Amino acid sequence: MSDTHATGRRGLLNWLLGLTGGGVLASVIYPLTRYLTPPEIPEAETHSVSAGSAQALVPNSGRVVPFGSRAAIVIRTSGGELRAFSATCTHLDCTVQFRPDLQRIWCACHNGQYDLTGRNVAGPPPRPLEAYDVKVKDDQIVIARRS
Amino acid sequence: MPGPFRAWLDERLPIADVLAMLRHKTVPQHRYSLWYYFGGMTLFLFIVQVITGGLLLLYYRPSSSEAYESVAFIVTRVPFGWLVRSVHAWSANLMVAMAVAHLFSVLFLHAYRRPRELTWISGVLLLLLTLAFGFTGYLLPWNEVSFFATRVGTDIAATIPGIGHFIVRFLRGGDDVTGATLTRLFGFHVAILPAIVTTLLALHLFLVQRHGMSVPPSVEARAVHDHKAIRAIPFIPHFALHDLFAWTVALALLAGLSTFIPWELGIKADPFAPAPAGIRPEWYFLWTFETLKHVPATVAGINGELLAVAGLGAAALGVLLLPFLAGETHRSRRVVVWTGLVALLFMAAMTMLAVQASLQGATP
Numbered sequence: 408m409s410d411t412h413a414t415g416r417r418g419l420l421n422w423l424l425g426l427t428g429g430g431v432l433a434s435v436i437y438p439l440t441r442y443l444t445p446p447e448i449p450e451a452e453t454h455s456v457s458a459g460s461a462q463a464l465v466p467n468s469g470r471v472v473p474f475g476s477r478a479a480i481v482i483r484t485s486g487g488e489l490r491a492f493s494a495t496c497t498h499l500d501c502t503v504q505f506r507p508d509l510q511r512i513w514c515a516c517h518n519g520q521y522d523l524t525g526r527n528v529a530g531p532p533p534r535p536l537e538a539y540d541v542k543v544k545d546d547q548i549v550i551a552r553r554s
Numbered sequence: 555m556p557g558p559f560r561a562w563l564d565e566r567l568p569i570a571d572v573l574a575m576l577r578h579k580t581v582p583q584h585r586y587s588l589w590y591y592f593g594g595m596t597l598f599l600f601i602v603q604v605i606t607g608g609l610l611l612l613y614y615r616p617s618s619s620e621a622y623e624s625v626a627f628i629v630t631r632v633p634f635g636w637l638v639r640s641v642h643a644w645s646a647n648l649m650v651a652m653a654v655a656h657l658f659s660v661l662f663l664h665a666y667r668r669p670r671e672l673t674w675i676s677g678v679l680l681l682l683l684t685l686a687f688g689f690t691g692y693l694l695p696w697n698e699v700s701f702f703a704t705r706v707g708t709d710i711a712a713t714i715p716g717i718g719h720f721i722v723r724f725l726r727g728g729d730d731v732t733g734a735t736l737t738r739l740f741g742f743h744v745a746i747l748p749a750i751v752t753t754l755l756a757l758h759l760f761l762v763q764r765h766g767m768s769v770p771p772s773v774e775a776r777a778v779h780d781h782k783a784i785r786a787i788p789f790i791p792h793f794a795l796h797d798l799f800a801w802t803v804a805l806a807l808l809a810g811l812s813t814f815i816p817w818e819l820g821i822k823a824d825p826f827a828p829a830p831a832g833i834r835p836e837w838y839f840l841w842t843f844e845t846l847k848h849v850p851a852t853v854a855g856i857n858g859e860l861l862a863v864a865g866l867g868a869a870a871l872g873v874l875l876l877p878f879l880a881g882e883t884h885r886s887r888r889v890v891v892w893t894g895l896v897a898l899l900f901m902a903a904m905t906m907l908a909v910q911a912s913l914q915g916a917t918p
Binding site: 443471494496515 | 723726732828830852
């Protein structure tokens with residue numbers, strides 16, 4: 408009888424010890440994993456930016472400008488039309504550039520290519536570039552996220 | 555050593571036991587013995603990395619506004635700073651090369667067999683950690699090429715379904731590659747990775763010591779056939795002197811490369827500039843980089859990148875578990891050799907393509 412008692416008591420104590428150990432471990436691991444995950448910093452979303460002089464952007468050329476924390480590309484086609492897109496390649500996050508010789512938007516990282524409407528036409532990019540609205544006000548190009 | 559001091563030490567440390575063990579230790583000597591020295595050279599280069607890394611830490615500043623300038627300061631103003639940085643960069647590259655040579659030699663000589671499974675696994679993990687050292691250290695000078703390489707390298711993880719986004723944020727310390735990424739990778743590079751590598755390395759070396767050098771099955775078979783014992787040389791002084799010679803060769807190579815081809819610093823990273831033409835990662839990641847270039851956006855309706863990442867993951871897992879996948883028969887050993895050869899050829903071909911593309915100025 409007393410033996411069963413002892414075993415029962417030992418079992419309970421072992422269980423409590425395990426529970427405590429588990430608790431200690433969890434109280435170390437949880438804050439650690441939370442610490443390693445960077446906090447989400449709420450950032451005011453950029454809706455529009457000024458992208459420099461419209462005059463200075465000659466036909467068949469492009470310019471990369473900051474757009475919030477990312478880059479945007481504004482191009483002037485050979486026909487003189489202004490267009491703007493997100494400059495982040497949809498493949499692996501590189502920043503694209505305008506290639507006058509190809510008349511395309513080109514990513515140097517893995518040779519991805521987009522046509523002048525931002526459509527992915529060659530190489531590995533899986534999606535088109537996000538298009539932005541372009542306006543010109545007093546010779547200043549203003550590009551804006553489409554609502 | 556004076557008698558009383560030696561006696562004092564002997565009473566406290568097992569010096570006599572270690573010396574006795576070393577005196578009796580022998581190493582097999584046969585036509586493939588040369589490959590035994592690559593692990594030692596990797597270890598030597600790791601020691602060089604620890605020393606030069608410690609020296610660089612004295613001047614380096616891990617922030618996006620100061621990192622590039624501090625490395626420029628090291629290579630232009632600090633006496634022999636150019637040499638220390640150059641040795642660190644070259645030694646890192648040689649270390650990867652030696653570790654890869656070591657892995658393939660162990661693979662081709664079937665040294666992963668029972669009872670050395672854990673030696674193999676710890677070795678593969680050490681190689682992966684070496685690559686992690688390369689990846690985290692690459693960004694630290696905060697130059698244009700390393701900035702985009704890190705952006706691409708971390709974004710590859712985004713393709714993993716479910717946890718991809720979390721891994722990217724974990725690696726970057728946020729959504730983008732910024733100063734937070736630099737600080738984070740610096741922490742991995744100088745504290746977390748060294749702690750893990752030192753522990754694993756101790757285990758790896760202990761296991762090598764415990765099981766001794768593996769003798770290739772072909773050499774074993776020939777010895778049995780000829781009724782002869784496999785030749786062995788004493789560890790001290792023969793093998794130790796050979797090892798010392800190999801280390802000297804590595805040091806000479808390192809000194810030559812660092813002096814005559816000093817590692818370049820490049821242009822400071824600008825997060826808003828387009829990726830420069832001819833951008834590419836370090837040579838040991840070139841084959842993965844080139845593979846990603848050739849994988850189409852979608853393959854049979856599945857994201858091509860995801861397929862490539864899954865393929866690489868499966869290959870890495872296969873390498874890690876090789877001792878359990880490879881059988882004991884002669885036939886299965888041939889399968890291992892041919893798989894290894896095909897993998898080597900694939901990596902070499904992809905690397906050549908990438909080098910060719912970059913020589914042509916990366917024009918499409």
